[in-house]
Amino acid sequence: MRLKVSPRLISAIVVGLVILFLVNKNWGGASISAKTISSFLVVGIALGGIYAITAGGLVVTYATTGIFNFAHAAIGCFLAFCYWQLTVKQGLPTVVALIITLFVIAPAIGFLLDKVIMRRLRDAALVVQLMVTVGLMLTFMGITLTIWSPKTGRSLPQFFQNTQGVQFGDVTATWHRIITVVVALLVALGLRFLLYKTRLGISMRAVVDSRSLAGLTGAKPSIISGSSWALGCMTAGLAGILIAPETGLVVENLALIIVVASAAAAIAQLKSIPMAFIGGLVIGLAKSFSAVYLEWGKDWAYADEAIPAAILFIALLFLPMARLETGKIRITKRTERLTKPWEAALGAGVMIAIVGAWANGWIPWISGTTFGERSTVWLGRGAGFLVLGLVMLSLIPLIGWAGQVSFANYAIAGIGAVLFSHFGGQNGDALGIVWVMLICAPLGLAIALPALRLKGLYLALATMAFAEVADKVLIRHPSMLDPSATGVLFKPVNFFGITISSSASDRKAFLMFLVIAFALLFFMLEMLRRTRWARRWIAMSDSPAASATIGVNLTTTKMMVFMLSGAMAGFAGCMIGLQRGALSVDSFPLFAGLPLVLLIAVQGVRYPVAAFMGFIGLASFPALFEVLGKPSWLTAIELIGPGIAAIAMAYRPEGAVFYSGRDLAGLLPWRKDAREEKALAVAKEREQNIGKDEIGDMGLTRPFSADKVAQLDRVLDITDLVDEHKMAPTGGAS
Amino acid sequence: MSSILSTQDVVVRFGVLQAVSQASIEVIEGRVTGLIGPNGAGKTTLFNVITGLQEPTAGKVFFDGKDITNKTPFKRARLGIARTFQKLEVFGSLSARENILVAAEQRKTWDRSGFDPAKVCDEILAKVGLSHVSEFMVGTLPTGTARLVELARALASNPRVLLLDEPSSGLNEEETEEMAALLKTFVEEGLAVLLVEHDMSFVMGTCEYIHVLDFGVIIAEGTPAEVQADSHVQAAYLGTKTEEQAS
Numbered sequence: 010m011r012l013k014v015s016p017r018l019i020s021a022i023v024v025g026l027v028i029l030f031l032v033n034k035n036w037g038g039a040s041i042s043a044k045t046i047s048s049f050l051v052v053g054i055a056l057g058g059i060y061a062i063t064a065g066g067l068v069v070t071y072a073t074t075g076i077f078n079f080a081h082a083a084i085g086c087f088l089a090f091c092y093w094q095l096t097v098k099q100g101l102p103t104v105v106a107l108i109i110t111l112f113v114i115a116p117a118i119g120f121l122l123d124k125v126i127m128r129r130l131r132d133a134a135l136v137v138q139l140m141v142t143v144g145l146m147l148t149f150m151g152i153t154l155t156i157w158s159p160k161t162g163r164s165l166p167q168f169f170q171n172t173q174g175v176q177f178g179d180v181t182a183t184w185h186r187i188i189t190v191v192v193a194l195l196v197a198l199g200l201r202f203l204l205y206k207t208r209l210g211i212s213m214r215a216v217v218d219s220r221s222l223a224g225l226t227g228a229k230p231s232i233i234s235g236s237s238w239a240l241g242c243m244t245a246g247l248a249g250i251l252i253a254p255e256t257g258l259v260v261e262n263l264a265l266i267i268v269v270a271s272a273a274a275a276i277a278q279l280k281s282i283p284m285a286f287i288g289g290l291v292i293g294l295a296k297s298f299s300a301v302y303l304e305w306g307k308d309w310a311y312a313d314e315a316i317p318a319a320i321l322f323i324a325l326l327f328l329p330m331a332r333l334e335t336g337k338i339r340i341t342k343r344t345e346r347l348t349k350p351w352e353a354a355l356g357a358g359v360m361i362a363i364v365g366a367w368a369n370g371w372i373p374w375i376s377g378t379t380f381g382e383r384s385t386v387w388l389g390r391g392a393g394f395l396v397l398g399l400v401m402l403s404l405i406p407l408i409g410w411a412g413q414v415s416f417a418n419y420a421i422a423g424i425g426a427v428l429f430s431h432f433g434g435q436n437g438d439a440l441g442i443v444w445v446m447l448i449c450a451p452l453g454l455a456i457a458l459p460a461l462r463l464k465g466l467y468l469a470l471a472t473m474a475f476a477e478v479a480d481k482v483l484i485r486h487p488s489m490l491d492p493s494a495t496g497v498l499f500k501p502v503n504f505f506g507i508t509i510s511s512s513a514s515d516r517k518a519f520l521m522f523l524v525i526a527f528a529l530l531f532f533m534l535e536m537l538r539r540t541r542w543a544r545r546w547i548a549m550s551d552s553p554a555a556s557a558t559i560g561v562n563l564t565t566t567k568m569m570v571f572m573l574s575g576a577m578a579g580f581a582g583c584m585i586g587l588q589r590g591a592l593s594v595d596s597f598p599l600f601a602g603l604p605l606v607l608l609i610a611v612q613g614v615r616y617p618v619a620a621f622m623g624f625i626g627l628a629s630f631p632a633l634f635e636v637l638g639k640p641s642w643l644t645a646i647e648l649i650g651p652g653i654a655a656i657a658m659a660y661r662p663e664g665a666v667f668y669s670g671r672d673l674a675g676l677l678p679w680r681k682d683a684r685e686e687k688a689l690a691v692a693k694e695r696e697q698n699i700g701k702d703e704i705g706d707m708g709l710t711r712p713f714s715a716d717k718v719a720q721l722d723r724v725l726d727i728t729d730l731v732d733e734h735k736m737a738p739t740g741g742a743s
Numbered sequence: 744m745s746s747i748l749s750t751q752d753v754v755v756r757f758g759v760l761q762a763v764s765q766a767s768i769e770v771i772e773g774r775v776t777g778l779i780g781p782n783g784a785g786k787t788t789l790f791n792v793i794t795g796l797q798e799p800t801a802g803k804v805f806f807d808g809k810d811i812t813n814k815t816p817f818k819r820a821r822l823g824i825a826r827t828f829q830k831l832e833v834f835g836s837l838s839a840r841e842n843i844l845v846a847a848e849q850r851k852t853w854d855r856s857g858f859d860p861a862k863v864c865d866e867i868l869a870k871v872g873l874s875h876v877s878e879f880m881v882g883t884l885p886t887g888t889a890r891l892v893e894l895a896r897a898l899a900s901n902p903r904v905l906l907l908d909e910p911s912s913g914l915n916e917e918e919t920e921e922m923a924a925l926l927k928t929f930v931e932e933g934l935a936v937l938l939v940e941h942d943m944s945f946v947m948g949t950c951e952y953i954h955v956l957d958f959g960v961i962i963a964e965g966t967p968a969e970v971q972a973d974s975h976v977q978a979a980y981l982g983t984k985t986e987e988q989a990s
């Protein structure tokens with residue numbers, strides 16, 4: 010114990026000092042009076058209530074299903090729009106609309122999600138679980154944007170909008186806010202009661218630990234997990250309806266609450282509902298404190314936006330170290346052999362040939378479109394998609410091999426692009442690219458550092474928070490990207506006689522340069538896959554516990570892959586800068602980076618070739634628009650498609666490249682190995698499915714008696730306690 | 744014959760449940776030591792304590808005379824402790840050969856004897872009889888074969904102590920016999936083996952010395968014959984028998 014207390018104490022002191030320093034430095038000069046205090050509290054608590062409801066729903070879903078639902082806020086957003094439709098548009102009475110939204114639509118969505126998607130995710134790899142829910146988030150955002158076009162403004166009235174509210178000192182709390190806080194409190198208490206004191210709730214928690222344990226309660230596992238999702242959707246909807254009048258009925262604002270709610274959920278260690286409530290309040294109060302008392306100055310004008318992320322990072326420092334779990338079923342169905350060097354070289358050659366043939370007009374295209382004529386516009390676009398392909402390539406070793414899910418690489422690329430405009434880009438100095446890569450490697454590591462010793466999920470949360478901070482705060486700092494400076498930031502760079510830049514005359518050369526660089530990186534990755542580094546990363550991802558027991562230092566192993574991926578993202582960033590020529594402060598939003606992660610995952614994140622397929626996928630929509638005109642159904646598909654594709658991963662977790670590769674390789678006469686392995690994999694899958702059916706039946710027959718419940722409760726409480734006590738050292742920490 | 748690995752009064756508590764109570768066992772070079780007990784007795788938990796995956800609530804673990812209780816799992820591996828898992832922990836998306844290669848290459852980081860990992864890997868594959876599946880992804884192999892892969896992987900780090908958690912589960916009778924024969928060759932080479940096993944004929948046939956664990960407590964120890972004759976052991980096993988029949 011003595012060893013564990015001290016680093017925490019040190020962290021606490023350091024964090025405390027940093028906060029004191031920031032507060033002192035940015036003190037806005039507002040006096041601490043009854044007036045400011047009451048406004049700080051009233052605003053903070055109201056804001057906190059909003060976050061608390063969302064965080065509570067998030068934690069309940071995680072505690073009862075084992076899946077962290079990134080779509081939680083997006084579902085809430087969709088339901089808020091439904092509610093708007095019913096009240097404002099159709100003119101239904103508030104109560105009726107509330108009942109329809111929260112007790113009909115929301116549970117229906119929940120049961121449907123459970124049946125169609127979530128049940129298949131129980132034993133899936135973390136990457137797949139995350140991708141599917143992120144895909145779900147984009148889908149719900151896309152559906153909402155399609156049904157309710159953002160071009161028309163909408164607003165949701167507050168509850169009791171026309172009443173006075175309550176006076177606290179000099180500050181008025183509207184009834185809406187009071188209701189929000191009361192509802193948040195009731196929801197927290199209600200959920201806590203439900204999970205710990207009712208039969209359904211106990212079964213819900215039991216399902217996470219083991220389906221057979223849930224069988225003891227006599228309930229059918231499928232109904233239990235359906236109820237969990239229904240409950241999650243209801244809390245999401247409630248939060249959405251309460252938040253929308255405050256933030257405006259805007260899809261992105263509502264869906265982004267997920268970043269804030271994740272921070273609160275991390276404070277709650279993803280399992281304690283009361284702590285999620287407190288976490289929400291802490292964030293709300295911190296934001297309101299900053300608004301009332303602090304003056305960030307114009308350089309840090311958006312520092313406010315970083316508060317939830319900062320709180321998330323602080324929370325991560327204080328979480329107990331994750332235990333190296335054993336005995337978790339991980340279904341891997343891979344049939345694949347190592348790519349031989351000549352095959353990789355051939356692949357690289359084909360990539361160069363495809364892009365080269367298109368760029369030079371050797372492929373006949375549909376005439377009459379600018380796409381077919383390969384205008385400079387299209388050459389520029391092609392390069393634009395290829396640089397994003399480079400970002401996807403940087404994810405292969407990190408997510409695909411080492412299993413470390415990161416949403417930060419697009420943000421790192423963004424920072425890389427901005428840095429390149431300072432280091433060499435403005436003079437066309439190619440050496441600057443090396444500097445940027447050398448800076449981005451440790452940057453990638455630094456983002457991951459607080460989450461290295463924790464469960465993989467926290468890493469995903471931390472990287473998402475970082476991406477948000479990079480977009481809202483770092484890149485906007487004038488010394489990074491001066492908003493007053495416009496025009497070209499990057500001068501053409503000369504590489505062995507090829508001039509690359511965004512100007513129209515250089516575009517073909519640039520595209521060729523990019524595809525050659527891409528193909529080289531692809532080849533290097535394929536070769537890296539054959540080395541002990543990649544083997545060790547994959548081993549670590551497949552079984553951390555077994556890796557540790559053969560002597561792998563998990564911490565340093567993870568650090569290596571983060572640095573590699575960071576450097577690759579930095580290179581991609583330099584290329585993004587050169588390709589765009591100029592950057593604006595909002596060039597690298599979180600929502601632009603997410604689809605890249607989804608796309609590579611859908612294609613098959615373990616396979617370098619998937620990044621090229623991702624590039625083709627990115628190019629395909631604009632190309633179709635060119636060829637087909639601009640049909641509105643295609644717009645809808647473009648909005649919803651990536652999400653749907655990610656959701657499909659629940660059925661096809663390994664990615665498109667894998668399945669097509671397996672089936673196509675089997676067709677080659679000399680690939681007998683592929684046919685054999687496929688047969689083995691299919692047989693094994695069948696065996697596993699039989700096992701699952703048997704378990705599914707168990708619940709039906711078991712009686713439900715008081716002592717069984719008591720037994721179950723004891724087990725569950727034990728596991729709750731256990732989580733706090735079991736802190737076996739993982740790999741690297743010593 | 745000297746003791747290479749021992750635990751001293753190890754206690755593991757999970758909340759209110761005491762999974763291991765003051766367990767002291769000893770593993771000796773050049774022989775197979777058995778650790779048996781009914782389901783839930785705490786055998787796997789004790790393995791986790793020895794390999795560093797589970798922090799003990801109290802007690803100590805000694806390896807080669809040194810206290811290793813506070814060492815991380817990977818450092819213990821480097822000292823020469825290797826194990827297999829009751830529930831498979833293979834690297835499912837690597838080939839069988841790569842599974843073993845990872846461990847052999849890892850050994851390079853501390854073993855400076857200048858061996859060639861690829862060669863070591865092929866030798867071990869031949870030894871445990873996996874050469875014919877060496878290029879298959881382990882995730883697609885049947886459980887029995889995957890178990891052998893785990894064993895081979897453990898061997899690849901050239902351990903001084905090998906901990907095997909129910910190696911015979913998922914194996915058929917013939918394979919179990921082969922496994923027993925393999926274990927014999929290991930101990931002849933001077934390896935120390937700690938074996939957890941439910942298959943009693945396997946245990947009694949291979950172990951020279953047996954510790955019996957029941958509800959986390961060592962209730963008996965001795966040679967197979969002594970243990971079989973022990974009245975506590977009979978009670979513990981009969982007790983679970985009746986429970987199993989009831990449920």
Ligand SMILES: Nc1ncnc2c1ncn2[C@@H]1O[C@H](COP(=O)(O)OP(=O)(O)OP(=O)(O)O)[C@@H](O)[C@H]1O
Pocket residue numbers: 727728731757760762780781782783784785786787788789829
């Ligand atoms: N992580 C954990 N959290 C809570 N309880 C645990 C945990 N691991 C083990 N236990 C409990 O500790 C006890 C001992 O478990 P252990 O797995 O060590 O038994 P075992 O002797 O290996 O049994 P088996 O023969 O079934 O493998 C059991 O009651 C088990 O439920």
Ligand SMILES: [Mg+2]
Pocket residue numbers: 786787788829908
């Ligand atoms: Mg066991």
